[in-house]
Amino acid sequence: MDPIIAAFELVMTWQVLTTLLMAALFGLLVGAIPGLTATMATALLVPLTFFMDPIPAVGAMVTCAAMAIFAGDIPSALLRMPGTPASAAYSDEAYAMTRKGQAETVLGACVLFSAIGGLFGTAVLIFAAPALAEIALNFSSPEYFWMALLGLTCSAFIGAASPLKGAVSLLIGLFVATIGLNNPAGVPRFTFGSTEMMAGIDFIPAMIGLFAVSEVFRTIAAGAPPWEGVQGKVGNIFRNWGGMVKTYWRQQIRGNVMGTLIGILPGAGADVAAYVSYAVSRRFSRTPEKFGTGHLEGIVESTSANNASLSSAWIPALVFGIPGDTITAIVIGVLYVKGMNPGPTLFLFNPQTIYAVFLIFILANLLMVPLGWVAIKLAKRLLQAPRTVLMPIILAFCIVGAFGSNNTAYGIIVMLVFGVLGFFMEENDIPIAPCILGIVIGPILERNFITTMIKSDGSIVAFFDRPIAAGLGVFLILVWLSVLVGVIRQRRSGQMSEADQT
């Protein structure tokens, strides 16, 4: 027990606690601003950590990232502007709830389940890190190819009135992902000679455009009328927490497990976790028809998942120094500077430091509840401001956020083009979420397909000749078959019903 007591002594000092609080506030601010991601929040902390002791330095990054991922839900629910990509999967759903006047219910759920998800991921990190990291380390390109394909399959469940239009949206996303130099062959594609285009389409400004700017266009076109049916007063976000946990305990556990698993894998982070969980939730729901109309079920599952993945991304990072996502990539550098070199030895020789980090994980997720409450209280005032004032200011934030994602005016151009595209897509009932998924997963899919083919000299057998890959491949084919059978059955049983619920 000694190391645990030592860990408490390391963490429970005013210095550390104050640092955590500052980092938490900073994370809330950055996460709530569209265009600035949890990764950027962490990167901005790096120079400050140079002057900190190891525990506050790592603690600041843990807290800041956790808060930022949660805070992304706030503008996502209130304004349909996902603050970080991890909130994009369920942005439409959360916004639909706000429009039904249930803003505090959805935000309350976001705080609660984000915190629980984070704690679950932390528990896995504490108890199973070395064993799980070992498994994650065995993933090579064929396995990642199947995972990416599985992720794309999810778009079929994200839900569109018409599956065909959902596919079009996904293809748009995949196509956008091919632009630029970032491909296995390292050749410029669809850049038309532009240096900026070589960087490809940065998906942060694209996301701001598709979600937020298109919404601004729509509202302004309608003359920015006052909100319909939104409750003016701030409700109690803690209301019905017990009921939610009771009703959605299955979804929540599934989201936690899914998020943790995806987080452990290097190369997939909180955003992918949220998408996959949302799709899984819809697939197994008893009431899939309610999804998209402002239904809490999918939100619970995916908001649990994105915070769970954040904690579990530390598993390969701490055990092998291999980043589980972009945030841990930054953290690993700081760990070295602070003499906490990642590796199995960290767990053996320095247990009090590692326990202190775990303790900070727990603290950060507990801190999320009161701070989240304050943030939501403040943010809900946004709904009381007249939309004629709010919309231009949101546009200003979009412009600055798109610029800030890579510090270039090119980001604003991308944002504008995707704003117009998103506007057009909505006009034609083409859903937006699959497009974002395509932009995220497209590069992973292509890279792992091409590298597998290079390794096997072009033989497709390579996708099945490793045990994990073969297992994933067979599983995916079964999923496809079950979807197909479902569609055929539906067609037979209800020829007249036009509703496609695949």
Next chain:
Amino acid sequence: MLRRTLLGLMASAGVVAGILPLATPAMAQYPDRPLTIIVPWGAGGGTDATARIIGSLLEKELGQPVNVTNRTGGSGVVGHSAIAEAEADGYTLGIATVEIGMMHWQGLTNLTWEAYTPLALMNEDAAGVQVSADSEYENLEGLLEAIKSSPAGTFRASGTGQGGIWHLAIAGMLNDKGIDPALVSWVPSEGAAPGLQDLVAGGVGIVPCSLVEARSLIDAGRVKSLAVMSPDRSELFPDVPTLKEAAGSDWQIGAWRGIVGPKGLPEDVAAKLTEALKTVYDSEEYRGFMEKQGFGVRWAPAAEFGDFMDKSNKALGETMKAVGLAK
């Protein structure tokens, strides 16, 4: 000064208080406003970390805030172009990397090292030859023999994109030893970490990245390094032989990073910056940081750094032509 207050608060929160100067007297001469350092690579990478430590130390030296901003994408082309296109007033600098001597040979851009005012070379990390710890090859000679006698495609290497620095490192090494570089197929990856993971997962056999990048997995006993492509052994892993010792080859290659400005920086400004960078380079903070990270340090001031880039550029071009990576 509110930002200062915030930083100050954070500083006093956890940290050595007062290390960040709270106010600086306004100076008429350079620099009288904040500087920006452009990083052509993403947040979290080695270049980003190096730029951020240099930035925070330079800030103390110059008495003005130094903002480090990332301009990523296009395998470094975008950021390097942004540095070259910035106004040559000394307020926008950048951290140039070895890729500046590679991308123009590939026909990706017209940009060369001549588009910059060289200020100071700050770091260099030599390539290594890493294999999985359970690999049957205990030394480089054995590995090279096996490559030579096996059909093409038996050996696969990874660690960066197609035509990246580590790709060039192994191709150049094989070429130098009279082995056809095409015998080892290159599997492109998004940097050294995914390549190393694939090495442990069994997807590839060789990762010719720098030793510092492989450090955690070498320490964990999952990866072993057979040689380092530098004139001297690395301080980080003194047991790893140099390429000369292991295989009798004179081939040397490494990734370097240095601070540059756009071409045509005023001479007094450039001199002041080089002087400040020298102080940064010699500081205990910089040395300590680089040592803990495991990064190598290498110094070359202004003109000398220019010569260094010129030589690096020519050597890379020759190799790229020899192994068929140049257009």
Next chain:
Amino acid sequence: MRFSDTMLGAVLLVFGLAGGIYSQSFPAIPGQRYGAAAFPTAIAIGFAACGLAMLAAGWRSAGVPLIMRTEWTRKPGALLAVLVTILCVVAYILFARTIGFIPVMTLILIVLFRMLHVPWWKAIAYAICATLVTDYIFRSILLVPLPFGLMPRMPW
């Protein structure tokens, strides 16, 4: 603006064909069967297939006009409002670097507020406040290098 299935199908088909043909110009990875062209070609085939499916759907529901104006476009001034908003963003892209973030953003905000019938004095006051707050948050706390242009640095 709403495209009919036929129109959408035709657009997708043309886009798929164009993208597919253009993709064939991408160089291969030396010695490999699948290179830079493989993935874009697959996507192009997907677009073309979706286009054909849409055309088929359009065939069944013949008689729908190719392009329909959705309800909101009939509202007077709606299209103009969207156009002005787009032009404001374009203006920012063109002028922010030379003139500076603060003046350009203030002007854009005033234009948009006025378009939405916010009273003059409020429009000006809100625009200035919002711009300065944004400048403070992004430039000073988040270290985003917003362009100065002609403006001197704010006292933060």
